Amino acid sequence: MAFDFDFDLLRELTEASGVPGYEDRVRDRVRTVFDGAVDEVRTDEMGNVIGTVEGSGDYEVAVAAHMDEIGFMVKHVTDDGFLKVDALGGWDPRVLRAQRVRVHTQQGDLTGVIGSVPPHTLSEEEREKDDAVEDVVIDLGREPEAVEEVVSVGDLVTMEQSTVKMGDTVTGKALDDRVCLFAMLESARELEDPEATVHFCATVQEEVGLRGAQALGVDVDPDLAIALDVTIASDTAGVAEDKQVTRLGDGAAVKLKDGSVITNPKVTRRLRDVAEAEGIEHQLEVLPSGGTDTAAFQKANGAKPVGAVSIPTRYLHTVTETAHGDDIRSTIDLLTAFLASEDGGHDYSL
Template identity: 40%
Template sequence: MSREIEKEALRLLAKLSEAHGAAGNEDSVRGIFQEELGDRVYSDRTGNVFFRQAGSADGPCVMLTAHMDEVGFVVQSVAKSGLIKFMPVGGWWSHTLLAQRVRIRTRKGDEIIGVIGAKPPHLLEKNERERLVNIEDMFIDVGAANKEEVLQRFQISLGDPIVPYSPFARMFDPDYLLCKGFDDRVGMALVIQAVHMLGSCRHAGTVCAVGTVQEEVGVRGAQTAVFGVNPDLALVLEGTPADDLPAVSEDERQASLGRGVQIRLMDPSAIMNRKLTQSLIDLAERLQIPYQVAVRRSGGTDARAIHLHGAGVPTAVLGVPARYIHTHNSIIHLKDYLSTLQLVVEFLKHLDRKRVNDFTGFIL
């Protein structure tokens, strides 16, 4: 792909991944979606955002979707000492949290930096060194003297959203990108950039670009979003867990950085339309787009709600592998993002109603 496309990808990934957007508090990401796609963006009463790009009159309606939210926390209470107790929003492993920086967004829109407190090793008892600290026992220190200062001077309130503090960075090898929130800001970047690219070429289908809310707490936004779109077909774009790690044998790896777009066949939340996924595999092979095929034992996506809508929606999940998702720092590979983008755009350019009907034609 061209240098211009790579530059635009990096711009969108940085802007979106750094945005503050824990589940239920996706306003910043919603704003970026509208900034990038313009005045024709609209929302529903759940907070999902939509943009329709028309194709030919008889073309199918394709839902091109990603979720706006990220795993985060909310302020649960404030102690007299000024230390803040917090609750997780989405799936966290407490082992990754101690001594990490966070950003609390107040109702005024200010961002307060804090750190998740940790005892120094000098003060730990032997039994403390050997056990995992529960999130319920952790606290955030924002540098306040007492509770009154937190509430009045800092103007932090109960329920204020919290996300990791993790600036976007290119690593020593600049194709490796580091930040929080790639699950699923990488999907949001793909949706926006694919729409921009499709705007300059002919395509038969109407593309409805969607950013959903609250995927990380039970695929809630997708349930109302798919009702509003009523699509003929759906592509769910995700930041998927990379498994190229020492704990996973090479024979079991299905999401390695630098090896291309992941085409997911199934996970516990959805068995994808096999004709649709095979069509994507065939296209990737024909265009020599690097790809990986995945059958996942755990996890799930917005496909859970989308593929069951109405009489059923042929659905596929395309993912950019990301190491260490649901932590403060994830790593993706730029070439995986670009291979996903190319596959999405090329697939949608040539998608017509006949092909969609082929995906849903079952012999009885």
């Protein structure tokens, strides 16, 4: 049952390029899916996409998952034709050496590589130096004049990677947060005749400070908000159990806290109750640091009850992010069951 969902759509979403503020390609695909699944689709001035399913009652719920992925913006082209970049989102520079990238220019996409000096030529001091994003140099394999003709300051850079099945898991780039975006879209397609009006929100610029959700929380102003994002699954060799946060294959993760939010205890309890009643595999998430759109919705337009469901993911913020197929399915099922049973009659006041 590990791949009981539309893998082709998941692959399209994750392989698409869309750094913060430039989510166009992902946004186009989201709108296409929404067109056949919701009652109304709109895009705001920041680029957030809202697909609304009208309910029979007055209660309104917002569900959020972000479209953007971490990447880079070109800040300088050297006289030798190499590119220097500025980070868009939080990179661990250790994973960047010798990676293949895609540079998005006005004349089309170019393949490049992040250079790495062979260890044979490094001094002892150079070998001990910590990697830094500011040291990244991108090689396009072209003469300087050819690079200057096609690349400009402000062009965008994303990692080049395919998304594939690996055993019971899916691995590739940008599962953060496209795997949750996918789960939200699948829920929108599966939800039938809800009592609550549901605004499915594909947000922008999460990786640079939850900016899209902050604005959207004011515009949509829901009675309840549920955010979807990936979470750490460091269930690998050499990591102590208390540092693992979640485990692949143990189900959708119901968030209790992260570095930006403490979820509403009553919302969390109801998510757990729904999962138990429906026999949906789930686990609890206590994430020491990091933030999600949940926090933006909690206080964007006054105090709001919020909850969050996460998909456990290994190797976050790399090109080999990995999630378990059953956890993806559990997240879709939990979100859909929760929304189907939300009638506005639950008291989330504390």
